Amino acid sequence: MKKHRLAIVRQKYRPDGGAERFVSRALSALSNQDLELNVITREWQGEKQDDWHIHICNPRKWGRISRERGFAHAARALWQAEQFDIVQSHERIPGCDIYRAGDGVHRRWLLQRTRILPGWRSQLLLRDRYHRYVMGAEREMYQAPELKAVICNAAMIKQEIIDDFGVAADKIHVIYNSIDSNRFVPAQSAQRFALRQQYGIPAEAVTLCFVGSGFERKGLAAAIRAIAPTDRYLLVVGQDKAEKQYQALARTLGCHDRVLFCGVQKETLPFYQMADGLLLPTLYDPFPNVILEAMACGLPIITSTTCGGAEFVEQNSNGFVCDALDVQRLAEAVMSIPALEKDNNMGMNARHKVKEATPERLSSQLISLYHTLLD
Secondary structure, X not given: OOOEEEEEEOOEEOOOOHHHHHHHHHHHHHOOOOEEEEEEEOEEOOXXXXXXXXXXXXXXOOOHHHXXXXXXXXXXXXXXXXXXXXXXXXXXXXXXXXXXXXXXXXXXXXXXXXXXXXXXXXXXXXXXXXXXXXXXXXXXXXXXXXXXXXXXXXXXXXXXXXXXXXXXXXXXXXXXXXOOOOOOOOOOHHXXXXXXXXXXXXXXXXXXXXXXXXXXXXXXXXXXXXXXXXXXXXXXXXXXXXXXXXXXXXXXXXXXXXXEEEEXXXXXXXXXXXXXXXXXXXXXXXXXXXXXXXXXXXXXXXXXXXXXXXXHOOEOOOEEEEOOOOHHHHHHHHHHOOOOOOOOHHHHHHHHHOOOOOHHHHHHHHHHHHHHHHO
8 A cells, every 4th residue: 555645844954943853753753654754844954764755945045034935935836746645834834734833823922022122122023024924924824725734732822823813623733742751850869969069059059940042032031030039040051142141130130150051952951950940931932842851850840821831830739830021920939949859749740740741642643633634
């Protein structure tokens, strides 16, 4: 019997990206199915298996809009010529069969960002040609008759799509990201002590970690402000071109000796293992993988109401959820995180919560969806 041909569209494959990790896990899980796996991309940087078919689609570009529009046209022309059975796009391209809304709803992100910008900059942001193009492409994609299903990684995003675009609820499938709980594990006491010695963190200090690049969106300013009036330490793992501004903020608030900027790390596990909790007051994030990683490592979570990962947080049981800009509430949550060496109940509750978020469960849900569409 001839294999069904599945094409996954992702403009640029970057191994450390959340969407790319979803693609990689999905492809690995689907390799033993009766599917021919194809990827349409501008640039593929990761590892691939021999039975994956990579289609490089890299038209010339002269700017952000040209880049997006050019790739959309070229990718659509390619999948129409190839006549794949299912096209799953991770980009906002009208005409795909399945769209994975890994970036959420663009307008919702812009509205959250206006909360931290001066009024005049907010108006410019919403009128920006690039953002208007993205919002237009997004609406056109959701209205396209070819669209059969939408994959979301949080119920928050599903509701936003229903409210903003009128897509039928039964067309939208919430499939949470997965985590390897055998790899991401809590540290033993001796291991945590050794890691802290390496980075100069006192053994008894309650330490939070912040993991993510793009500090404005991820809420680093609010995280630093929440740490400042406490005695807690903060490990910042990630990069941003404005990093010096955040270092200056920590100095101004008098907590620079307790906020450690660690840069981008290929391996984030040691930073979870030397911490007592994760602090991620993100302005808008559909579902950052770092929340699952931290919870699997036995860390309670502090995050925001505009983060899809909040759906895994049970208030006061395995973490805390509040508004991304409510620094007072964030500071109270920071002070409510116990030292894991003394009390690991919240951490164990966090690890227990993600035990069913397995790669096998994710692949089973994807396979079920594909078979439904093919049937």
